Amino acid sequence: MAFTTMAEIKNWLNEFTHSQLCEGWAEIPNMVSIAATGVITITLPFVSDSIKQELLSWVELQKEILAMPSLSVVVVMRPATLKTNKPAVKGVKNIIAVSSGKGGVGKSTTAVNLALALQHLGARVGILDADIYGPSVPLMLGVEDKKPNIVDNNRMMPVEAHGLYSNSIGYLVDKAEAAVWRGPMASKALSQLVNETLWPDLDYLIIDMPPGTGDIQLTLSQQIPTTGALIVTTPQDLALMDAIKGVNMFTKVDIPVTGVVENMSVHICSQCGHEEAIFGTGGAESMAKHYAIPLLGKLPLHIDIRSETDSGTPSVVSNVTSAHSQLYIQLAEQVSSRLYWQGEVIVDQIMFKSL
Secondary structure, three states, X not given: OOOOOHHHHHHHHOOOOOOOOOXXXXXXXXXXXXXXXXXXXXXXXXXXXXXXXXXXXXXXHHHHHOOOOOOOEEEEEOOOOEOOOOOOOOOEEEEEEEEOOOOOXXXXXXXXXXXXXXXXXXXXXXXXXXXXXXXXXXXXOOOOOOOOOEEHHHEEOOEEEOOEEEEEHHHOOOOOOOOOOOHHHHHHHHHHHHHOEOOOOEEEEEEEOOOOXXXXXXXXXXXXXXXEEEEEEOOOHHHHHHHHHHHHHHHHOOOOEEEXXXXXXXXXXXXXOOEEOOOOOOHHHHXXXXXXXXXXXXXXXXXXXXXXXXXOOOHHHHOOOOHHHHHHHHHHHHHHHHHHXXXXXXXXXXXXXXX
16 A cells, blocks of 8 residues: 555544644644655644654554555654734744742742753743742752853843753842832833843743732733743642632733643652642642633642752753653643644744645
8 A cells, every 4th residue: 555645644644643633633734744755744833752752653553554664754843933912032933921820839940840841852942030029040940150141232142051041130130139129120121131132043932920910911911922821820729819810811911821730739748659639639620621721730749849949950850751850741742732723823934845
Protein backbone atom coordinates (compact mmCIF):
# COMPACT_ATOMS: atom_id res chain seq x y z
CA MET A 1 0.00 0.00 0.00
CA ALA A 2 1.13 3.56 -0.72
CA PHE A 3 -0.42 6.99 -0.31
CA THR A 4 -1.07 8.69 -3.64
CA THR A 5 -2.53 12.05 -2.55
CA MET A 6 -2.12 14.53 0.28
CA ALA A 7 -5.79 13.98 1.16
CA GLU A 8 -5.04 10.30 1.82
CA ILE A 9 -2.10 11.22 4.06
CA LYS A 10 -4.19 13.68 6.06
CA ASN A 11 -7.08 11.24 6.42
CA TRP A 12 -4.63 8.65 7.71
CA LEU A 13 -3.00 11.04 10.18
CA ASN A 14 -6.40 12.12 11.48
CA GLU A 15 -6.81 8.61 12.85
CA PHE A 16 -4.24 9.55 15.49
CA THR A 17 -5.88 11.22 18.48
CA HIS A 18 -4.49 13.06 21.49
CA SER A 19 -6.06 15.21 24.18
CA GLN A 20 -4.05 18.21 22.94
CA LEU A 21 -5.24 17.82 19.34
CA CYS A 22 -8.63 18.61 17.86
CA GLU A 23 -10.58 16.32 15.56
CA GLY A 24 -9.32 16.64 11.99
CA TRP A 25 -6.09 18.26 13.14
CA ALA A 26 -4.16 17.22 10.03
CA GLU A 27 -6.41 19.45 7.89
CA ILE A 28 -5.11 22.62 9.54
CA PRO A 29 -3.01 24.66 7.08
CA ASN A 30 0.74 24.02 7.32
CA MET A 31 0.35 21.26 9.89
CA VAL A 32 1.31 18.57 7.35
CA SER A 33 3.68 18.80 4.39
CA ILE A 34 5.52 16.33 2.19
CA ALA A 35 8.92 16.76 0.60
CA ALA A 36 9.93 15.61 -2.87
CA THR A 37 11.77 12.75 -1.16
CA GLY A 38 8.48 11.51 0.28
CA VAL A 39 9.25 12.49 3.88
CA ILE A 40 6.11 13.62 5.69
CA THR A 41 6.69 16.52 8.09
CA ILE A 42 4.21 17.34 10.83
CA THR A 43 4.74 20.85 12.22
CA LEU A 44 3.13 21.37 15.59
CA PRO A 45 2.33 25.07 16.20
CA PHE A 46 2.99 24.61 19.90
CA VAL A 47 5.32 22.52 22.08
CA SER A 48 4.29 19.04 23.18
CA ASP A 49 6.76 16.23 23.60
CA SER A 50 3.95 13.84 24.54
CA ILE A 51 2.28 14.33 21.15
CA LYS A 52 5.60 13.94 19.36
CA GLN A 53 6.55 10.70 21.10
CA GLU A 54 3.07 9.14 20.95
CA LEU A 55 2.63 10.10 17.30
CA LEU A 56 5.97 8.64 16.27
CA SER A 57 5.19 5.41 18.16
CA TRP A 58 1.81 5.25 16.42
CA VAL A 59 3.50 5.73 13.04
CA GLU A 60 5.85 2.80 13.74
CA LEU A 61 2.87 0.55 14.42
CA GLN A 62 1.09 1.82 11.34
CA LYS A 63 4.11 1.04 9.17
CA GLU A 64 3.71 -2.62 10.11
CA ILE A 65 -0.07 -2.65 9.74
CA LEU A 66 0.02 -0.91 6.35
CA ALA A 67 3.09 -2.83 5.17
CA MET A 68 4.90 0.45 4.44
CA PRO A 69 8.34 -0.02 6.03
CA SER A 70 9.88 2.88 4.12
CA LEU A 71 7.29 5.43 5.33
CA SER A 72 9.14 8.37 6.90
CA VAL A 73 7.45 10.85 9.25
CA VAL A 74 9.16 13.73 11.06
CA VAL A 75 7.60 15.81 13.84
CA VAL A 76 8.86 19.33 14.51
CA MET A 77 7.58 21.96 16.92
CA ARG A 78 7.37 25.58 15.82
CA PRO A 79 5.16 27.74 18.08
CA ALA A 80 2.90 30.04 16.08
CA THR A 81 2.52 33.77 16.61
CA LEU A 82 -1.01 34.45 17.82
CA LYS A 83 -3.09 37.59 17.41
CA THR A 84 -3.61 40.17 20.13
CA ASN A 85 -5.29 43.55 20.08
CA LYS A 86 -2.02 45.46 20.65
CA PRO A 87 1.16 46.04 18.59
CA ALA A 88 3.67 43.25 19.15
CA VAL A 89 6.76 43.52 21.33
CA LYS A 90 9.73 43.21 18.98
CA GLY A 91 11.01 39.65 18.78
CA VAL A 92 8.29 38.18 21.01
CA LYS A 93 5.71 35.83 19.49
CA ASN A 94 3.42 35.31 22.48
CA ILE A 95 3.06 36.82 25.96
CA ILE A 96 1.52 34.81 28.79
CA ALA A 97 0.55 36.57 32.03
CA VAL A 98 0.71 34.38 35.13
CA SER A 99 -1.57 35.95 37.69
CA SER A 100 -3.28 35.36 41.00
CA GLY A 101 -5.94 37.21 42.90
CA LYS A 102 -3.92 37.14 46.12
CA GLY A 103 -0.37 36.56 47.29
CA GLY A 104 1.00 33.42 48.86
CA VAL A 105 -0.40 30.90 46.39
CA GLY A 106 2.93 30.04 44.73
CA LYS A 107 2.38 32.07 41.58
CA SER A 108 6.03 33.04 41.05
CA THR A 109 7.25 29.48 41.63
CA THR A 110 4.70 28.30 39.09
CA ALA A 111 5.68 31.02 36.59
CA VAL A 112 9.41 30.22 36.80
CA ASN A 113 8.94 26.47 36.49
CA LEU A 114 6.44 26.95 33.65
CA ALA A 115 8.98 29.05 31.77
CA LEU A 116 11.70 26.46 32.35
CA ALA A 117 9.39 23.65 31.28
CA LEU A 118 8.52 25.43 28.02
CA GLN A 119 12.23 25.93 27.42
CA HIS A 120 12.88 22.25 28.17
CA LEU A 121 10.30 21.34 25.51
CA GLY A 122 12.25 23.27 22.91
CA ALA A 123 10.73 26.75 22.97
CA ARG A 124 12.74 29.98 23.27
CA VAL A 125 11.46 31.57 26.45
CA GLY A 126 11.84 34.76 28.44
CA ILE A 127 10.45 35.71 31.83
CA LEU A 128 9.59 39.20 33.04
CA ASP A 129 9.19 39.80 36.76
CA ALA A 130 6.36 42.33 36.87
CA ASP A 131 5.97 42.19 40.63
CA ILE A 132 7.43 45.67 41.09
CA TYR A 133 6.92 45.69 44.86
CA GLY A 134 8.22 42.20 45.60
CA PRO A 135 10.42 40.87 42.77
CA SER A 136 11.46 37.26 43.37
CA VAL A 137 12.48 35.92 39.97
CA PRO A 138 16.18 36.89 40.31
CA LEU A 139 16.44 34.86 43.53
CA MET A 140 14.56 31.92 42.04
CA LEU A 141 16.86 31.85 39.02
CA GLY A 142 20.00 32.19 41.15
CA VAL A 143 21.07 35.49 39.59
CA GLU A 144 19.98 38.06 42.16
CA ASP A 145 23.41 39.76 42.12
CA LYS A 146 23.45 40.30 38.36
CA LYS A 147 22.35 43.39 36.46
CA PRO A 148 21.26 43.75 32.83
CA ASN A 149 23.85 45.32 30.53
CA ILE A 150 22.81 48.71 29.13
CA VAL A 151 23.40 49.17 25.42
CA ASP A 152 22.65 51.95 22.91
CA ASN A 153 19.72 54.22 23.64
CA ASN A 154 19.49 52.94 27.22
CA ARG A 155 18.13 49.55 26.17
CA MET A 156 18.61 46.64 28.56
CA MET A 157 19.98 43.22 27.68
CA PRO A 158 18.08 40.47 29.51
CA VAL A 159 19.90 38.45 32.14
CA GLU A 160 20.36 34.82 31.08
CA ALA A 161 19.87 31.98 33.55
CA HIS A 162 19.20 28.29 32.97
CA GLY A 163 18.49 28.99 29.30
CA LEU A 164 15.89 31.68 30.08
CA TYR A 165 16.11 35.38 29.23
CA SER A 166 14.91 37.45 32.17
CA ASN A 167 14.40 40.97 33.41
CA SER A 168 13.16 42.29 36.72
CA ILE A 169 13.07 45.44 38.78
CA GLY A 170 15.00 43.26 41.23
CA TYR A 171 18.06 43.58 39.00
CA LEU A 172 17.86 47.37 39.07
CA VAL A 173 17.33 48.20 42.74
CA ASP A 174 19.08 47.02 45.89
CA LYS A 175 17.44 43.82 47.13
CA ALA A 176 16.97 45.33 50.60
CA GLU A 177 15.38 48.49 49.23
CA ALA A 178 11.60 48.83 49.28
CA ALA A 179 9.98 50.09 46.09
CA VAL A 180 7.71 52.76 47.56
CA TRP A 181 6.02 53.75 44.31
CA ARG A 182 2.56 54.98 43.50
CA GLY A 183 0.51 53.09 40.95
CA PRO A 184 1.37 55.23 37.88
CA MET A 185 5.10 54.97 38.60
CA ALA A 186 4.93 51.20 39.03
CA SER A 187 2.90 50.89 35.82
CA LYS A 188 5.47 52.95 33.93
CA ALA A 189 8.23 50.70 35.27
CA LEU A 190 6.42 47.63 33.93
CA SER A 191 5.99 49.20 30.51
CA GLN A 192 9.69 50.09 30.40
CA LEU A 193 10.76 46.59 31.44
CA VAL A 194 8.73 45.11 28.59
CA ASN A 195 9.52 47.58 25.84
CA GLU A 196 13.06 48.72 26.71
CA THR A 197 14.49 45.22 27.04
CA LEU A 198 16.25 43.90 23.94
CA TRP A 199 14.53 40.54 23.96
CA PRO A 200 15.95 37.98 21.53
CA ASP A 201 13.50 36.11 19.33
CA LEU A 202 11.18 34.41 21.80
CA ASP A 203 8.33 31.96 21.33
CA TYR A 204 6.95 32.83 24.75
CA LEU A 205 7.48 35.65 27.24
CA ILE A 206 6.12 34.73 30.66
CA ILE A 207 5.07 37.72 32.77
CA ASP A 208 5.00 37.00 36.50
CA MET A 209 2.30 39.44 37.57
CA PRO A 210 1.94 40.95 41.05
CA PRO A 211 -1.05 39.62 42.96
CA GLY A 212 -4.33 41.48 42.81
CA THR A 213 -6.26 43.46 40.20
CA GLY A 214 -4.75 46.95 40.37
CA ASP A 215 -2.84 49.48 38.27
CA ILE A 216 -0.21 47.09 36.93
CA GLN A 217 -2.89 44.68 35.69
CA LEU A 218 -4.59 47.62 33.98
CA THR A 219 -1.30 48.60 32.32
CA LEU A 220 -0.95 45.03 31.09
CA SER A 221 -4.35 45.16 29.41
CA GLN A 222 -3.89 48.63 27.92
CA GLN A 223 -0.29 48.56 26.69
CA ILE A 224 1.04 45.01 26.44
CA PRO A 225 0.00 42.53 23.70
CA THR A 226 -0.95 39.68 26.01
CA THR A 227 -1.87 36.43 24.27
CA GLY A 228 -3.41 34.76 27.30
CA ALA A 229 -3.59 34.73 31.08
CA LEU A 230 -3.00 31.84 33.47
CA ILE A 231 -4.68 32.03 36.88
CA VAL A 232 -2.89 30.38 39.81
CA THR A 233 -4.90 29.56 42.92
CA THR A 234 -5.02 27.12 45.81
CA PRO A 235 -8.07 25.00 46.73
CA GLN A 236 -8.70 27.29 49.69
CA ASP A 237 -12.00 29.20 49.54
CA LEU A 238 -10.34 32.55 50.24
CA ALA A 239 -7.85 32.12 47.38
CA LEU A 240 -10.61 30.96 45.03
CA MET A 241 -12.67 34.08 45.74
CA ASP A 242 -9.74 36.26 44.67
CA ALA A 243 -8.96 34.02 41.68
CA ILE A 244 -12.51 34.56 40.44
CA LYS A 245 -11.89 38.31 40.57
CA GLY A 246 -8.81 37.76 38.41
CA VAL A 247 -10.81 35.80 35.85
CA ASN A 248 -13.45 38.53 35.71
CA MET A 249 -10.79 41.24 35.39
CA PHE A 250 -9.10 39.61 32.39
CA THR A 251 -12.48 39.00 30.79
CA LYS A 252 -13.41 42.68 31.14
CA VAL A 253 -10.17 43.83 29.50
CA ASP A 254 -10.41 41.31 26.63
CA ILE A 255 -7.44 39.14 27.59
CA PRO A 256 -8.31 35.46 27.09
CA VAL A 257 -7.99 33.30 30.19
CA THR A 258 -6.04 30.27 28.99
CA GLY A 259 -6.76 28.25 32.11
CA VAL A 260 -6.47 27.74 35.85
CA VAL A 261 -3.71 26.03 37.83
CA GLU A 262 -4.45 24.63 41.26
CA ASN A 263 -1.24 24.97 43.26
CA MET A 264 -0.70 23.29 46.65
CA SER A 265 -3.42 20.85 45.63
CA VAL A 266 -2.14 18.35 48.19
CA HIS A 267 0.65 18.36 50.73
CA ILE A 268 3.12 15.51 50.21
CA CYS A 269 5.07 14.44 53.27
CA SER A 270 8.79 14.33 52.53
CA GLN A 271 9.28 11.48 55.02
CA CYS A 272 6.56 8.99 54.13
CA GLY A 273 4.98 10.32 50.93
CA HIS A 274 1.54 10.61 52.51
CA GLU A 275 -0.73 13.02 50.62
CA GLU A 276 -3.16 15.29 52.44
CA ALA A 277 -5.44 17.98 51.00
CA ILE A 278 -4.77 20.51 53.75
CA PHE A 279 -6.40 23.38 51.81
CA GLY A 280 -9.50 21.46 50.77
CA THR A 281 -10.42 19.74 47.52
CA GLY A 282 -12.32 20.44 44.32
CA GLY A 283 -12.30 24.23 44.57
CA ALA A 284 -10.37 25.07 41.40
CA GLU A 285 -12.17 22.34 39.47
CA SER A 286 -15.53 23.75 40.48
CA MET A 287 -14.46 27.30 39.58
CA ALA A 288 -13.10 26.22 36.20
CA LYS A 289 -16.31 24.40 35.39
CA HIS A 290 -18.48 27.35 36.43
CA TYR A 291 -16.53 29.81 34.28
CA ALA A 292 -16.03 27.37 31.38
CA ILE A 293 -12.23 27.59 31.51
CA PRO A 294 -9.98 24.55 31.67
CA LEU A 295 -8.20 23.35 34.77
CA LEU A 296 -4.75 22.83 33.25
CA GLY A 297 -2.97 21.23 36.16
CA LYS A 298 -2.76 20.44 39.85
CA LEU A 299 0.57 20.96 41.59
CA PRO A 300 1.54 19.66 45.03
CA LEU A 301 2.95 21.38 48.10
CA HIS A 302 6.30 19.70 48.72
CA ILE A 303 9.44 20.80 50.52
CA ASP A 304 11.62 19.95 47.52
CA ILE A 305 9.83 22.50 45.32
CA ARG A 306 10.43 25.17 47.94
CA SER A 307 14.05 24.31 48.64
CA GLU A 308 15.01 23.94 44.98
CA THR A 309 13.45 27.30 44.11
CA ASP A 310 15.06 29.07 47.08
CA SER A 311 18.46 27.73 46.03
CA GLY A 312 18.17 29.27 42.56
CA THR A 313 17.72 25.92 40.79
CA PRO A 314 13.95 25.42 40.37
CA SER A 315 12.57 21.89 40.11
CA VAL A 316 12.67 21.64 36.31
CA VAL A 317 16.38 22.53 36.39
CA SER A 318 17.30 20.68 39.57
CA ASN A 319 15.85 17.32 38.50
CA VAL A 320 13.91 17.27 35.25
CA THR A 321 12.88 13.64 35.71
CA SER A 322 11.36 14.14 39.17
CA ALA A 323 7.61 13.75 39.64
CA HIS A 324 7.30 17.48 40.40
CA SER A 325 9.18 18.50 37.24
CA GLN A 326 7.05 16.21 35.11
CA LEU A 327 3.93 17.95 36.41
CA TYR A 328 5.36 21.32 35.34
CA ILE A 329 6.25 19.89 31.92
CA GLN A 330 2.72 18.53 31.52
CA LEU A 331 1.41 21.97 32.51
CA ALA A 332 3.65 23.62 29.90
CA GLU A 333 2.27 21.35 27.19
CA GLN A 334 -1.28 22.14 28.26
CA VAL A 335 -0.64 25.89 28.32
CA SER A 336 1.13 25.92 24.95
CA SER A 337 -1.47 23.80 23.16
CA ARG A 338 -4.45 25.51 24.79
CA LEU A 339 -3.04 28.93 23.87
CA TYR A 340 -2.85 27.87 20.22
CA TRP A 341 -6.34 26.38 19.98
CA GLN A 342 -7.77 29.38 21.82
CA GLY A 343 -6.10 31.94 19.55
CA GLU A 344 -5.81 32.93 15.93
CA VAL A 345 -2.58 32.69 13.98
CA ILE A 346 -1.30 35.97 12.55
CA VAL A 347 -1.76 35.70 8.79
CA ASP A 348 1.63 37.06 7.78
CA GLN A 349 3.30 34.42 9.94
CA ILE A 350 1.75 31.57 7.96
CA MET A 351 4.16 29.95 5.53
CA PHE A 352 2.43 28.48 2.51
CA LYS A 353 4.16 25.33 1.29
CA SER A 354 3.76 23.78 -2.12
CA LEU A 355 2.91 20.14 -1.82
